[in-house]
Structure formats: C-alpha cells, structure tokens
Amino acid sequence: MEDSLGPDSAPSVPIDKNKVFAIKPLRCLVPIFPSQGGASSSATQQSPFAFVAPTGPFPPGAAQFFPFVAPSESHRQGGSAPNPPNNEKPYAIPSPVPLNSFRTPAPAPAPPPADNGAKLTTRRSSKNITPYDDGYTQSDGYENGFTIDTEDSSDAIKRKRKIRKTVKGAQAVAVSSSEVDIDPLVNHLLKSFQLLDIDTMLQADSNHELVQRVVLVYNLLRRKITQLDDAKGVIPGISRRADLRAGTILMNKGARVNTKRRVGSVPGVDIGDVFFFRMELCLVGLHAPIMAGIDYLSFKVSGDEEPIAVSIVSSGGYEDEEDDGEVIIYSGQGGVQRSDKLLMDQKLERGNLALEKSLHRGNEVRVVRGLKDVASATGKVYVYDGLYKIHESWIEKGKSGCNVFKYKLIRVSGQPEGFLLWKSIQQWRDGVTTRVGVILPDLTSGAENLPICLVNDVDSEKGPAYFTYSPSLKYAKPYGSSKSLSCRCSNGCQPATTCPCVEKNNGYLPYSSGGILLSHNLIVHECGPSCLCPPSCRNRVSQTGLKLRLEVFKTKNKGWGLRSWDPVRAGAFICEYAGEVITGNAIDSDDNYVFDAGRVFEPLELVPTDEPVKIPFPLVVSAKNKGNVGRFMNHSCSPNVYWQPIMRENEEESYLHIGLYAIKHIAPLQELTFDYGIPRGEKKGLVKKKCLCESSKCRGFFY
C-alpha cells in the first residue's frame, strides 16, 4: 500500500488542500475572555494552574492539594479558599466492605466450596486464602474463628516488625530525611486520594478506579522521591531505588488493594492494563513477589499441603521461547540464574512445584508479560495479559547443561485482546502488515521526528479539515522580557548542582534522567536558546521532539482523536500544544482549536500554590490554521493527560509553551484526553458542547 511507515516515506503522500478533509474534529476549544476584564490580569488570585484530579474522588473545587511544596504547611489553604472537606460527598462510597481488615474481625462468611474433596484451609503460617474466588464476597471475608485469632496477632506483629525495620533502616542510613521527611507528604497524598483507611473504604465492586488510584499515588510518590534523591546528589552506599522505597511506604501504610492471594482475575485490574514496576503489580494484588516470577499459594488437600500457581511474570529473563501471543513456554525458577546461565539443576519445589500442581489441577493462572519499554533506555513494561492454563510440563537441558523445568501455558479463550494487540502494533511499526484504515502514514509530512499515522477504521471519512502542520508554538514576538541566566552545562544540566536552570526550578530538575516529569510544577523552567547545554540535556524534554509514536484516529463518536502506539508512563511528555499565539482580542469566534490557559481548571491533585502565581497569563494559542498533534486531543472530564506551562528563556526574551504530560500510565491505543477547562466569566457566544467522555464524573458538557 502506502509503502512503509518510515519517517521518510511521508512526503510521498502530499496533502491536497482542495480535496482532502471536509470534517472538523469535534474537539472544540472556544476562546473566552474574562468578563470583567479583571480575571485575565489578575491571574495571581485564581490560579490558572489548577487541573482536574485524574481519578481524584473529590468534587470540583473541593479539595485543593499541594503536597509537593512545603508538605508541612500544605494544609494551609491554597489560593482559592477550598471548601470544607466534608461539605458534600458526591463520590461517597456505598456500604463499606472490609477487604482486608486486620483490626476488625467480622463474622466469617462460609469458606469457598471445596472442589472435589479438596479442603481449603489456611496455611499454618497465617494467610487467609481463597483459591476459588469470585470476588469480594468470599475473598474479603474471614476464615473461621480460630484462624482469625492467629492471623490477627501474627499480622499485627508482622506489621510492627516491618515498621520498626523501616525506622531502623532510616536511622542506620543516616539520611534523616528519607522516610521521615517524606511522611507528611505521604499522608497528604493518601488523604487526598482517600487511601488512608483503605480497609474500610473499599467498594464492593468496580474498583478499577481504586486500583488506578493506588498506582497513581505510587507513581507520584516514587517520582517525588526520585527528585528528592536527585537533589541530594549521589551518596555512595545509599539506595537509589525509589521504586522500592515508595512501595515500602505504601505497603506499610496499607495503601494497597487485593492483598489476598486469589486464583483468577483480580478485581479492578483489566486485561491490557500496563505497569512499569514490579512493585506496582504487588500493590494492586496482581503478583505479590517483588522479584520472583511465580506467585503461588498453598492449601491442604486431604492432609497434604499443596501449592498452586496463581500468576507468573514472563520477562524473558530465562530461556523462554517466544510465542504467537497466546502460548507461553515458561521456564521454572531456581538453579541459580547467573547472567543467562544456569549453574545447577532446577528442583521441583516452590514455584515449580506450584506450576506442576496447577497443571494437574487445571486452575487458571494470571500472566503478566514483561517487555522492553521502547520509550525508555533501561525500563520495562508489564502488561496484564489475562488468564492462562498450563497444558504441559517437561524437563529440558538448558544451555549450560542443567535441568530446567518448562511449562506450556495457553491463553484461556474468550478474553479481551491483550498482548496480541502489542504484537499487531509491532507489526505496524515494522511495516510487516498493512493496516486497515490507514489514510496517511505520516500526516506531518516529516515535520516531526516520528511519523504520525492518520487512520480511520470506523467510517469513510478521509481526514480532518486542512491545516498546516507546525511542530512548535509560533510567537509573533517574545512572550516577555527576561533577565534570566543561561546555563553552561556542556554535558547537560545535572541535579544537585548550582546550574541556573536548576535554581530556576527551586533547586530541582523537573525531569528524571528518563525524561519523566518528576513533580507537578507551577511552571517548568526548561533550558533556553542561549543555554550552552546540548539538545540532549534532560532539561529540554519538550524541545527535542516526540518520544512516543502517536496516531490521529477517528473515534466512534467524538470526531478525530489522539492516541499512542507506545505505552505511556505517568509523567511522560506527550507533546506540546503548538499553534499560533494569539494576542489581544484577535480570537476568531468559530475557532475550535483554541487553547486558553486562562480558563478555570479543576484542581489536580498536586499543584503547589505556596508560591504565588506570578506568571503573566493568559496565554492563548490557536491551532486552527497551524498546529501539531496536540490539536487533536479531545476533552474528557476524567482525563489521562494534563498540561503544564513551560518557560524557555534567555538573557533577553522568554517564551512560554504548553506541555502535555501523562497523568497516569496509559496503555497503547487508549485515547489521550485532557480537560479543556471552563471559561471564566461570561461565555459570550460560546457554544456549550455535549461531553461524550463517558466518565462517571462527567460534567455533561464542555467548551
């Protein structure tokens, strides 16, 4: 067809202005001017930098939350007088069901029915187990009385011990800060996201939202710890594993879900969900061991302890053979794995034994696929691929001549597409298959460093209305004057230095070494044109082009939209909102592609307002005639993307840009959306659009 999707292939498909694209995306951003003329100039009063809480349970405007700046004082009101917290509870959780309460023993529901003579019991140690679990009704209950007793005490001890351990560790390490300093921040996070007393707040069903929230909070915390660590510089002997520390903190605080092992799917975790850290799998109850690939539980069958496998992570660490997407040949564990060589025979114990038993028992095993994250140098992605069954097992001689257990798993049919989708995407990427509905392999005609596919597989529309593709924001004149210093970091700006660019960001670099935004900021100060650092500087994330393979696609009922082939990490830069900066009152009233930073945005969970908003706003951008992919991003009341102002300046001039970043992890091909905000004051001539975001928090309209 249209030959390959390579970056260079695009120009072969020139855009014909006259014939293409009669239809406008539904995306409608209509400009609005502050009514009394006051609002625009008084941006300092009502923060324009408030964003919607992605999954936040609080109602609009109710809970302002700014933990990342001066956590100790973060309870002070923000700029705009937050409502009393208990005003209203539009998202009140019905009938609290204790999922995993250690403190409040409740009458025990009958244990799950045993299947063919197998009698469920707890293991001697302590755990409640629910091998054949169909949800909370059984799993969240308790075992019989005597079990509860032992469980209560042993778990309490466990917890205590854990806490003691943490404290001791912190002292030993002599980083007085770490856990201690971070504690208020953590508490604030948990409070804002209603994860403080998760045991009693759990909903009985549909807790996908809750699972998302846990992962979201984990990542906010992890990124913040990373940033704090960065600022301290490298201290030999001190762990840099922010992923583990953030996880430990949440574990100890009980901010986790589905703590009980179970066979089968995990409530709130959907096939295709993506994770980026093993700790996340643990926190949501998908796979408990933090390193091991096989998770299992034991119960008694006619007197004998018998383990069965409940989940595996297939990461290619052993000599697994790859498959067609529905079959996995999985290697057992053990044998002392040393850089792809086995030093001794594997034994039929632990996970291996569990897999063997599961083969005979025929129970379903959850499969998590660990893959390389294309957008990250060293990172991995974990995709939940649904349930599999073990069909065969055998022993093989590995490369080094040692015995390896092998298990053949086949995916249970009738489940939604999981990993298979990833394979398809890979094939599109490689140009192996021709994809249905591709209109243009690259609608940017090579203007971006990555092609952006235009695709319609729902109807016959041939594309959006014509516009000129422009990857960056066009200023007629500089946004403002500046006396800002430029840096001289020839190797790129580094944290824990006195580089002026670090200073501008309050002593922190806003991005991780992997280009992930580490915290929410009033404004991100990136390096400017006269900084001496190279383009690869990690403080130039928004200036170095697209990192994700995006595509513009026809949605079912919202016109054209934007999505990514690659999985997106929380905090990842997606794209700029490019276009032409509009000054004065020059906004065309039927311009549906206006981004107006002066609108009111629902508060995002993490916006520091301790420091007064000083940025001379508003910034208004029109992408009607000129723009980039950002113009295709639709509105949602439960968005997965938010925007951040980015300042780039040199000695004389400053330029403000709008960066779009992922709020949470986003699986491939999920639509990217952000909150368009609500115009201030009178909505002169503005047409209220019906919102089709289908979120439970949908306002019903947008502008």
Place this chain on the structure above:
DNA sequence: TAGTATCAGAGGTAT
C-alpha cells in the same frame, strides 16, 4: 550506543 556486570533490595515463604 548497546550489552553486561554489579549489587542492594523488598516481600514473601520456609525453617
């Protein structure tokens, strides 16, 4: 730049 070696880790199980 990509591979590899290194190593401290964490929760969990087993003893």
Place this chain on the structure above:
DNA sequence: ACCTCTGATACTAGA
C-alpha cells in the same frame, strides 16, 4: 534465613 524473570548505575565492547 533464604529466595528471586529488579532496576539503576558503572563499566566495557564495539561500529
């Protein structure tokens, strides 16, 4: 105490 399909970093090989 022991186990482990982590993950960040420092290092090496290579083109």
